[in-house]
Amino acid sequence: MQGQPTIIRKHWFGLAVILVAGLVVELALALAIVVALHQGTLTPNLYAFLGVIMVVVLLADLVTAYVYRLSSIVLTATAITVANWQTLFFSNTAVCEWNQVEDVNAKQGGVFAQLLSFGTLRIQTAGTQNNITMTMVPRVQYWRATIEAKAAATPTLTHSV
Incomplete structure (x- = not known):
């Protein structure tokens, strides 16, 4: 990344x-x-x-x-950007910095999801940001582990008093 x-x-x-x-x-x-x-x-x-x-x-x-095909997750050095397109003219886009990632879950339900290794990826974020969810993510367990590792390696925000 x-x-x-x-x-x-x-x-x-x-x-x-x-x-x-x-x-x-x-x-x-x-x-x-x-x-x-x-x-x-x-x-x-x-x-x-x-x-x-x-x-x-x-x-x-x-x-x-x-x-x-427009929907995607983009992993950069500083953040995760998820674009979920519902129609040709409407999408939900969420950006989460790595230090805001609290938990990452992967869910695979059904025979095809197990056989073809896809599922739903849910990124729980810190603060007031909405959690990020994307369905039909390929190799969902691999991406869960990759995102967790990158988030864990990123220093968390510190507040000075």
């Missing part, structure tokens, strides 16, 4: 789930078109409607995948 910042992006599995869900919806719409064609009930209006829905679903899926 000396020099170049370390950037941690969300796990690829979440991105795969988003893309597969979009693909399943697209295939269901394509199947509806095929069934309507086979039955002879596909009117130009229905064809246009299903086509528009397919384009909207594709765009929504791509935007969701893009927003998912």
Whole structure:
């Protein structure tokens, strides 16, 4: 963490789930078109409607995948910055200096999380700052240990009286 910042992006599995869900919806719409064609009930209006829905679903899926990839944890020599993006236009960003880190927890729930080694990372901070949480963190146990070690090696603030 000396020099170049370390950037941690969300796990690829979440991105795969988003893309597969979009693909399943697209295939269901394509199947509806095929069934309507086979039955002879596909009117130009229905064809246009299903086509528009397919384009909207594709765009929504791509935007969701893009927003998912925007979320990150950045570890620098002086602080941790977490950017959690909820939509294309809204994100929660939190910055915590290393000496403000009180505790780091990693939680892995479910079979896929255990097999693929991802989970939720929660950084408890000192003072009035909100705790920092990021889901779908890859190698979550490794990053928990790394952040704990860096925080423990950083001198704490001292108050002069």
